[in-house]
Amino acid sequence: MKSKKILIFGFTKSAIEISTQLMAKGYDFTLIDNDASLIPTAEKLGFNLKILDYTDDVLLKEGIGENVNFIFTLFDDDAKNVFLILSVKALDPTLHVIAITHTKDTIHKLEIAGASTILDPYQISGKKIYKLITQPEVMNVIDATVFGYHDLNMEQITITKNSLLNQCMINDIYPNDAYNLLIVGIHDKELKKEFIFITEGFNHKLDTGDVLVVIGQTEEILRYKKDFNL
Numbered sequence: 001m002k003s004k005k006i007l008i009f010g011f012t013k014s015a016i017e018i019s020t021q022l023m024a025k026g027y028d029f030t031l032i033d034n035d036a037s038l039i040p041t042a043e044k045l046g047f048n049l050k051i052l053d054y055t056d057d058v059l060l061k062e063g064i065g066e067n068v069n070f071i072f073t074l075f076d077d078d079a080k081n082v083f084l085i086l087s088v089k090a091l092d093p094t095l096h097v098i099a100i101t102h103t104k105d106t107i108h109k110l111e112i113a114g115a116s117t118i119l120d121p122y123q124i125s126g127k128k129i130y131k132l133i134t135q136p137e138v139m140n141v142i143d144a145t146v147f148g149y150h151d152l153n154m155e156q157i158t159i160t161k162n163s164l165l166n167q168c169m170i171n172d173i174y175p176n177d178a179y180n181l182l183i184v185g186i187h188d189k190e191l192k193k194e195f196i197f198i199t200e201g202f203n204h205k206l207d208t209g210d211v212l213v214v215i216g217q218t219e220e221i222l223r224y225k226k227d228f229n230l
Contacts, residue, residue, distance in 0.1 A: 006030070007063075010032075032049070078102055101118055156212070165212075169205055179223065179224050189211075
């Protein structure tokens with residue numbers, strides 16, 4: 001398994017985390033970017049960063065279509081991820097491509113481009129919390145690194161009497177595409193603070209004193225609280 005060749009495109013925070021874990025496990029991988037200014041940082045962290053343009057000839061020389069088993073495309077720019085997927089899939093339609101998404105709108109574009117696996121940090125974070133609550137086991141490399149990469153925070157939001165969410169049904173407020181955050185579940189005051197996961201499909205009515213558990217960037221959580229008078 002450790003002889004498989006892996007290419008990681010985009011020297012980003014998520015790439016650093018994933019590379020660190022792959023290195024510790026003894027996997028053979030190549031870290032690639034097209035920005036030479038990133039070399040000092042890579043060297044300081046102990047990585048050999050290749051600086052390449054992503055032309056078809058260069059991608060072929062790196063083994064795509066021959067001996068590359070799968071790639072990660074982890075650019076902060078979603079457009080770069082889409083472009084790279086199109087390029088590598090044109091050379092090797094069977095290549096397994098793991099891509100990261102930064103917005104919900106990009107998921108469909110990545111799927112159309114040919115991504116085999118899409119890392120959605122908000123979905124993964126919900127999964128992580130569920131496992132931490134029910135099974136104190138170590139998460140796999142992708143779950144752990146994506147959760148650590150994004151500036152995600154978990155916060156408990158108490159429903160107040162004057163909140164616009166008071167007396168609302170869960171199905172009426174979730175999902176809400178206007179906010180880039182994940183509602184994990186609710187602590188119900190009438191059920192002795194029993195935790196109800198959103199995934200259980202229970203259409204619970206929110207009352208004063210109930211607590212929403214959400215994951216998102218600090219700025220997004222603050223916007224959500226302000227808009228709903230929380």
